[in-house]
Amino acid sequence: MRRRKMKKSRRFLQLILIIAVPFISTCSKTEKNPLVGPVVGDITPPAKPALPTLTSVGNGEIHIQWTPNTEQDLKGYRLYRAENNDIYSNYHIIMDSTATSYQDKQLEYTTTYYYRVSAYDFSGNESPKSDPVSGTPYNTTPPGQPQNLFAKAQNITAPLIELSWNSNPESDVRGYQIYRGNSTDFLTNSATFIDSTVNNYYTDTSIMTDTTYYYKIKAYDKGRSESVASNADGDIALSHVILISPVSGQSVSPLPTFSWQPVNHATQYCIIVQSTLLGVEIWKRIVTNTQTTVQYNGTTALEPGRTYYWKVASITKDPIGMNSFSETWSFRVQ
Numbered sequence: 001m002r003r004r005k006m007k008k009s010r011r012f013l014q015l016i017l018i019i020a021v022p023f024i025s026t027c028s029k030t031e032k033n034p035l036v037g038p039v040v041g042d043i044t045p046p047a048k049p050a051l052p053t054l055t056s057v058g059n060g061e062i063h064i065q066w067t068p069n070t071e072q073d074l075k076g077y078r079l080y081r082a083e084n085n086d087i088y089s090n091y092h093i094i095m096d097s098t099a100t101s102y103q104d105k106q107l108e109y110t111t112t113y114y115y116r117v118s119a120y121d122f123s124g125n126e127s128p129k130s131d132p133v134s135g136t137p138y139n140t141t142p143p144g145q146p147q148n149l150f151a152k153a154q155n156i157t158a159p160l161i162e163l164s165w166n167s168n169p170e171s172d173v174r175g176y177q178i179y180r181g182n183s184t185d186f187l188t189n190s191a192t193f194i195d196s197t198v199n200n201y202y203t204d205t206s207i208m209t210d211t212t213y214y215y216k217i218k219a220y221d222k223g224r225s226e227s228v229a230s231n232a233d234g235d236i237a238l239s240h241v242i243l244i245s246p247v248s249g250q251s252v253s254p255l256p257t258f259s260w261q262p263v264n265h266a267t268q269y270c271i272i273v274q275s276t277l278l279g280v281e282i283w284k285r286i287v288t289n290t291q292t293t294v295q296y297n298g299t300t301a302l303e304p305g306r307t308y309y310w311k312v313a314s315i316t317k318d319p320i321g322m323n324s325f326s327e328t329w330s331f332r333v334q
Helices: 002-028
Strands: 053-058 061-065 074-083 092-097 101-104 113-121 133-135 150-155 159-164 173-181 193-197 201-204 212-221 233-236 243-245 250-252 257-260 268-274 281-288 293-295 307-315 329-333
Touching (some): 061 113, 159 212
Parallel strands (some): 250 329
Antiparallel strands (some): 053 061, 061 101, 173 193, 243 257, 268 281
């Protein structure tokens, strides 16, 4: 009886192994096995990667890709780069990733770049580096035309015009050249060039009030190739608004009427009433440039016996950024 039980137990174990072994074998052949990790005693590195391919070269960029390795315990790749020669000791890592491609940017046109790729596994074994591939990212095209130039003038503490535009998308753009003229169709040359910048904004402080200035922008790259000039945009720093009434310190009704002198080239005016001299606004109203008188109609009632302050701003293009301001005058409500 005891022998029969032992035979049955052995047959049961054999049956489990018959079922389990194919399943284990199938898992071990799975390419993305979640159990893959460092293997104790593993000193075998992945195979040497195949020669990388340069998919595009030029304008300060080199695009590289390579064929994936097939090892199940592969963890990633290291991309090495050397400049101007293929001396092994000069290579340094520029990428450590699972990716099989890389976009190398902001390169110099006159430099030849060499690349080698290695593969490494979860145990830290690194393959030999691939054979080298090289390229020189010479300049092939100039930058694109700068877009959305916007000029905004102001004359608050001093006349100036602020410029802004979209940054060019090219990675080899080195900066922007700024040109100024007196009309929208002015030529961009040495006579109209005023400055250059690496930013996509600029402030021109060398201007006069009541004079319209127009601007154009050119982008240039590392090889000094210039883009087509941007569309022109301009503005004018206006003289300060001169107030008329109520004169400072005057007593007025709870619904005062404000007036001021017109300003040449203003497109709008903004009237501001404040409860304090430092600028706590209780009323603001924007009117057209044909209107130089307006009566208070704020929702906040002006209290008798209290002093308030008012000023007027001129506007040319941007109601959020006022162009120039008047002095601030006070009035007392009767």
